[in-house]
Amino acid sequence: MGRLLVVEDSEEDAEAIERALSRTHPLLRLEIVADGKGLVDRLLAADEVPGIILLDLNMPGLGGHSLLQTIRSRPELAEVAVVVFTSSTAPAEVDACYAAGADSYIYKPLNFELFRTVLKGAVDYWQQTRRQPPSGEGSVPPSVK
Amino acid sequence: MVSRDEGGTAGPPVDWPRTLHLLWRAATAEVRDVTGIADQVYGSLLALPGVEAVVGARWDDRGPLYLRRGLRGGGGVATWLPSGERWPGGSACPDTVAADAAPRVRLLDLGAAGTGYPALAGRPLGDAGARWAVECVFPLAVGDNAALWLGLARRPAAEEAEILGERLTQVAEILLAGNERILEIRAHERSRVRDAFLAEASLQMDASLDARETLHRVARLAVPAVAEGCVVHLFGDDGRLVPVATAHVAAPAQAWLTRTAQGDAWMKSVLTSAAEGREGYVLRGEDLAGGPFGPAAAGPGGTVRALSISPLRARGRVLGTLTFLYEGTDTSIGDLRMLDDLAGRAALAIDTTTLYEQRRRHVQMLQRHLLPRALPKVAGVDLSAAYHVGDTSLDVGGDFYDVVVSGDTVALVIGDVCGRGAEAAAFTALARHTLRTLLEDGVAPAAALTRLNRALTGEGASRFVTALVVRLVPADDGWDAEIAGAGHPWPLVRRAGGQVAEMPARGLLLGVVPEAHYEAARFRLAEGDALVLFTDGLTEARSQDGTQFEEQAPAAVGKFAASGEAAAAELVAAVAEFRARGDDDTAVLIARVKGSM
Incomplete structure (x- = not known):
């Protein structure tokens, strides 16, 4: 059910995201990269861009802010929803990200179950808003029925 | 549960009691492994004699949630979803069964290519070569319905149809039990998430002695954990409600929400009234008429299906209101008790920071003197x-x-x-x-x-x-x-x-x-x-x-x-x-x- 790209330098956080989404969105095709170096060029060259990019704000090297600005400078990626995922709730940080073109600014809570809930809320919202296409035949249903 | 020997049908004999036992175990003990259960359900039913296709669907008051079809001979289970392609047979769902009623089983004559049964399942059954189907419609919860159809190439004998109907009913009962178990687990999880949310909200409230910053932090934390949007209003010196913090899961909607919270007369009137109450309440459906929210509203508010409003009360005083906007499906971790709890904690934090600020000003004044x-x-x-x-x-x-x-x-x-x-x-x-x-x-x-x-x-x-x-x-x-x-x-x-x-x-x-x-x-x-x-x-x-x-x-x-x-x-x-x-x-x-x- 759509593609989601995670840009996250922390292995621990990346694992938590994968674990959370595999439970809430088992149909989602997930790709995880550890940094934003060369990412925009790769996205532009790819046949299909992800519907959602989940972006960690604090990364070494090309930081989340810079990557956000680079993504938003490319009209070819305008349809990609960029969800900033960070451990700060500081109002100034939120304003800066929205000004730079983030579609969502989501707080990364400490508790895993809350983390999963927050992540699910953000992914659900953008999937419903952007109406991502479903996966093809043979996919696995997310319910017992 | 009924068990009968297979007879007079093609294919290897099915050990139905064992099949049921495995399904029961999967649906209760291994309830988290939903993938395995879905595969097992369709696989078990497809193994029944004469069954060419199994179709399953789930729907609520607004329409289908998904449609699936498995075919004899493998090929996996195809899934249709609301956000994807059009429903192959249209979106008309079967007549539902009351939430506490037993599953309804009947034999259907689909006619050519399923045209005799124009509902959601007719076309996918017909396309699979089924001319007849045994249907089992069963309730999962209030407003949550499901059905399974066994697609057959020929009209089954009465006894054969009865056996298939009994087996579908048995599977439905297992799924119902599994669903109840899932709902229990989810309720328990939501309870734990609520506790975690309140704990993190308290941490955020302790992080700053600036009342407005505290409210911004809490609103941000709550979106989208509790709802898609959040607005906090406080009473100003003139006794009017003033929005001091807004957060929305979508950046463009946040700007709209801030404007609405600032200037919409309907919202101000509703919030002023809510602030007088001791507990929060939810507005939905007709309650939203005339305002900027709900299906009848123009603009971003059209996707808002409900609003919850909790008064911010601390030490006997009403300080303002805490409002949440709900879009999407009703999967919020919040219930009114939790939202009132959050509002109470926020109000106490605001009151404390306000008192702190007041005292700091007094101390500064005294020091100056x-x-x-x-x-x-x-x-x-x-x-x-x-x-x-x-x-x-x-x-x-x-x-x-x-x-x-x-x-x-x-x-x-x-x-x-x-x-x-x-x-x-x-x-x-x-x-x-x-x-x-x-x-x-x-x-x-x-x-x-x-x-x-x-x-x-x-x-x-x-x-x-x-x-x-x-x-x-x-x-x-x-x-x-x-x-x-x-x-x-x-x-x-x-x-x-x-x-x-x-x-x-x-x-x-x-x-x-x-x-x-x-x-x-x-x-x-x-x-x-x-x-x-x-x-x-x-x-x-x-x-x-x-x-x-x-x-x-x-x-x-x-x-x-x-x-x-x-x-x-x-x-x-x-x-x-x-x-x-x-x-x-x-x-x-x-x-x-x-x-x-």
Whole structure:
């Protein structure tokens, strides 16, 4: 059910995201990269861009802010929803990200179950808003029925 | 559960009791492994004799949630979803069964290519070659319905149809039990998530003493954990609700939400009414009519299906409202009790930070009254003073300074009342104003200290006071200085040439011995000389390694005391930068005789 790209330098956080989404969105095709170096060029060259990019704000090297600005400078990626995922709730940080073109600014809570809930809320919202296409035949249903 | 032997049908015999047992185990014990259960359900039913296809669907009041089809011979299970391609047979769902009723089973004649059954399942069954189907519609919960169809190529015999119907019913009962188990687990998970959310919200509330920042943080934390949007309103001084924090999961919608919260009359009216209640409530459907939310509303609010409003109440006062906007499906972790709990915690945090801010303002005001509003202008002398609060608690410090002009003389005063707080402030005011009155009347420094000591001991002072008074009298090429001290750090003089020396001023602490006697000493301040008075917060400031600033004070005075009006501020800033330990306040008063450096 759509593609989601995670840009996250922390292995621990990346694992938590994968674990959370595999439970809430088992149909989602997930790709995880550890940094934003060369990412925009790769996205532009790819046949299909992800519907959602989940972006960690604090990364070494090309930081989340810079990557956000680079993504938003490319009209070819305008349809990609960029969800900033960070451990700060500081109002100034939120304003800066929205000004730079983030579609969502989501707080990364400490508790895993809350983390999963927050992540699910953000992914659900953008999937419903952007109406991502479903996966093809043979996919696995997310319910017992 | 019914079990019958297979008979007269193609394919290997099915051990139905074992199949049911495995499904039961999967649906209850291994309920989290939903993938395995779905595969098992379709696989088990496809293994029944005569079954060409199995179709399953789930729907709620708004329409289908998904449609699946598995075919004999494998190929996996195809899934259709609302966000994807169109439903192959249209979106018309079967008639539902009451939530507490038993599954409804019937045999359907699909006609050619499923045209005899135009509902959701007809076409996918027909496309799979089924002409007949056994249907089982069953309720999962209120408003949550499901059905399974077994697609058959030929009309089954009555007994055969009965067996298939019984087996579908058995599977439906297992799925119902599995669903109940899932709902229980989800309810338990939501409860744990609610607890975690409230704990994190409390952490956010503790992170700042700024009420607005706190509310922004809480609103951000709640989106999208609780809802897609959040608005906090507080009552302003004019009694009207003012939005102070908004958060929305989507950036563009946040700007709209902020505007709506600010100017929409319907919202203000609803919130004002909600603020009067003791508990929160939810608005949905017709409740939203006439406002900017709900399906009938234009703009981004059209996707909002419900609003919850909780009053912000703390210590018996209503401070405002906490509003959440719900879009999407109803999977919020919040229930009204939790939202009211959150609102209560937020209100308490706001009230506490507001009280803190009020008290901080009072302390600042009191502190200002203990110090001169402005230093007087004295011909021939540059005066500068600075005060640094070392303790960030809300207690008033006891350091004070003053400059008293009487005729052509200038008296410099500095002092320190032991301790902090209201009592220290009272003695500070007494000491400063007693000395000012005496010095205005021309009383000499030593006599002034003697009189103050008598006043303090006469009052039965519970705190001691240190003070230093220097009276400057104009003289040829400078000023004659008369100094008297009462247990106070001795001042430093920076000579015009840059040398720094201490000026002794011996004397007992004030407020301890009633008959204490004070004597004055005299020295001269020439052009360019600077006299630096300070409290022990300067000398006793410690760096990380324990070094006291006292050792560096002469050098710092040498560096900064000739800096004109900024001298005292620069010296205090140097101390503040040096200080790693110690929380004493620091007061500095500098008088520099104008002339050569």
